[in-house]
Amino acid sequence: MARLVVVSNRVSVPKSGTRAGGLEVAVLAALKRNPGIWFGWSGRLSTNVLATREIKGDPVSYVLTDLPKEAYDEFYYGFANRVLWPILHYRLDLAEFSRQDLSGYTKINEHFADELHDILKPDDIVWVHDYHFLLLAKALRERGHTNRIGFFLHTPFPPVEIITGLPHHERIISALCHYDLVGFQTETDARNFARYVENECRYPGDRRSGYMTGERTVRIGDFPVGVEVDSFNKMARRAIRSSFVEGVLQSLSGRAMIIGVDRLDYSKGIENRLAAFEQFLGTYPEWRDNVTFLQITPKSRSEIPEYKQMEMNVSATVGRVNGMYGEASWTPIRYVNRAHTRTALSGLYRAARAALVTPLRDGMNLVAKEFVAAQDADDPGVLILSRFAGAAVECKPALLVNPYDNEAVAAAIHRALTMPLEERKARHNALYDIISKNDINEWPIRFLSALTGTATMDGAAEASSKPGSGTRQPRRLSVGNL
Template sequence: MSRLVVVSNRVPIPDKTGAAPAGGLAVALEAALQERGGLWLGWSGQTSETDEPGPLRTETLGPITYALTDLTRTDVDEYYFGFANRVLWPICHYRLDLAEYARREMAGYFRVNRFFAERLAPLLQPDDVIWIHDYHLIPLAGELRRMGFKNRIGFFLHIPWPPADILLAMPVHEEIMRSLSQYDLVGFQTDHDLENFLGCLKREGMGQALDEGRIQTEDRIFRGGVYSIGIETSAFAEFAEKAAGNPTVRRTKRSIEDRKLIIGVDRLDYSKGLTQRIDAFERFVVGYPAYHGKVTFLQITPKSRSEVPEYEAMQRALAEQAGRVNGSIGAVDWVPIRYINRSIARPVLAGLYRLARVGLVTPLRDGMNLVAKEYIAAQDPEDPGVLVLSRFAGAARSMKGALLVNPYDVEGIAHALSRALAMPLDERKDRWRVSMDDLLANDVTRWCDDFLRDLG
């Protein structure tokens, strides 16, 4: 069996026992690497104090070698904070108004991808199967091809792919499209993303779809496919059941008394629809006065990319918005919104999911959104909560038991909250069962196996 080589922007550093940090993606990829033997390479998250990134650091644990490289401050500013997160991220999330293109940062993005290729090249073997992840590393296969590598190379995009009218506004869209054509298999989260990708190729006259997922470009044929990422469903369900007894979860349950809990969990980002969500909750409480003092909305939003000024401003604005709503509709003995701006330990989070009557997941645009899937997996089968889900999240393509909403429609979300909280037990069970069956059939291990089977 061929060795598997995984490349991602960051590498989950094993702890002293050799276990990767908790999380579905890390669990699945580590399992695949354990089975095949392999290498996982990426950025250490550290910046060097000089203009040189320093040597590659490797650590072998069992059949897996973890290879980490530092980057220079210039690299991080141009490649990561610059082109990846100020151009590709907003473009792929349909936010042309937030894209800030600079030629210097574009050059840094391609330069760092070339650097990753140079770090990876001495470690590669002729029959290695290479799996590259996400928008940070789109050009990596092209760099490896230019160095003469003919290995099977796959790419998976964890975020959405936009339609042609949006992508073509990016000055280097042709270079990005040509970079993707250098892979043997390009995987997307949903059929909509794949359709958008094919539409971009057709609009620019750069390629066309053939049969069986094959795509013809000027100089080669490669494949595109849909591989909707899942979670470790059964394990997370067991985890959540045990987490219900966590001391923090138990204290939270006591503190909300007999109120119904609505929970939202999102990394701080403009794509998550957080301001609209808070507006919708306020509209719900005002429009449905019977719930005044009877519900608590817990929004957990860890900081994200705080070095980027726009994200720091967003953090302040959300805190002010939550404070305004609490001051406007709260009471002496009732704080309607609990806004937490830090990470919560996974055992606590799983228990909070199980405690919540409603999971409120309303991104403006999301590749998949695993919070939606974790919320469903965490529910008590005998008394499950209801998922209120944005129709613009990739998860909406398969989670048929959710109440789908338009995240821009605050009245519609308010109505869905009322419906979810009033929903009878039998309907809640039926809706949960439909979504849970899908999660069990399409967990993260199947996602990993399906992609590697098709790549191989």
């Protein structure tokens, strides 16, 4: 039986404390069905000997490689997060390109290819994740590997007019055509890449049949990531009775709670969100001292100057709002920079009257789906969701907002807090049904069946792009026996 080899920058190794963020749930869902290897960085940087070690497990083994420090800094803090990340999020103005960082990015992709070269078997199926490894398939092909190799981008993919602003895009983006299948979160992202292939690479073909590169046919599809809906709901039902959540609720003294949970990143629109909440307090004074906004924001990429500046800006905004509207007995905004467990968050989601999920641009945003999954169906909270999040494609029964429009977001907050129970229940039931039919366990089935040829791209695209139709399984499905 062929193995599934998953490749990502970070790897979540059990009992090690190493986490891979939102990627973890998705990857483990795939590896539960398809025993194999999760390959990635060990978390160790070295200036001398680079070691690679394997942690055997059943059904998942972990192969971890050390990385050279200088090249990793150029790869991760440089090219990946100061060039690719902003451009993929439509922020050409924030990209800071240097040839040295591109060199480091290339070196790390080559190093991963070297290490994979030693462990890959001819019938292995390779699934590469995210913008860190745009060049990896090309490097593996150059080493003679003809395996099925799929790629999934968890971020957005911008239009041709933006992505071509990336220096050397013709070398970097076109390298994705060495994959057999390139997957995206939304139809818009997939369509943007297809347009790039047609306009810049000029390969013949189309989205339906794929694009012929001369060596292979590269196919493009949208495969929106989901969450484990029922188990997350059960977790939330238990967590709301925990001493932690009960303590938070007691401290609110009966006030309504709005929640936001995001990494500290400019793509999340946290500064805009805080300004909108400030607008809400100014426009609807009856809610002063009656609602608290809890914003949980673990720090991210603090080594990058733009992130340090953003941290200062957010803290200043929180201080201004609390200073203007707060009372000795009430703090309008609780701003927390510490990460919380998914269990704790599930309980907080369930306790919240509303969630503010308002990124300026996001590939998917699983907080939106987790908030819906966590709710009490008899008394649900309301999801306020940016129309620029990938989740908005499916979650249309949410209150969709433009995160740049403070007045509109403030009005949505007021509407959420005053929404009649029957409307809240109707919206929640519709949302819960949608995310249940695109459960995380269905996601790897759709992607891997498209990659291995057990489903047509028409079937995969139809199943993944229609809200409420995500559980449709392609014909001749045999992903469990790759």
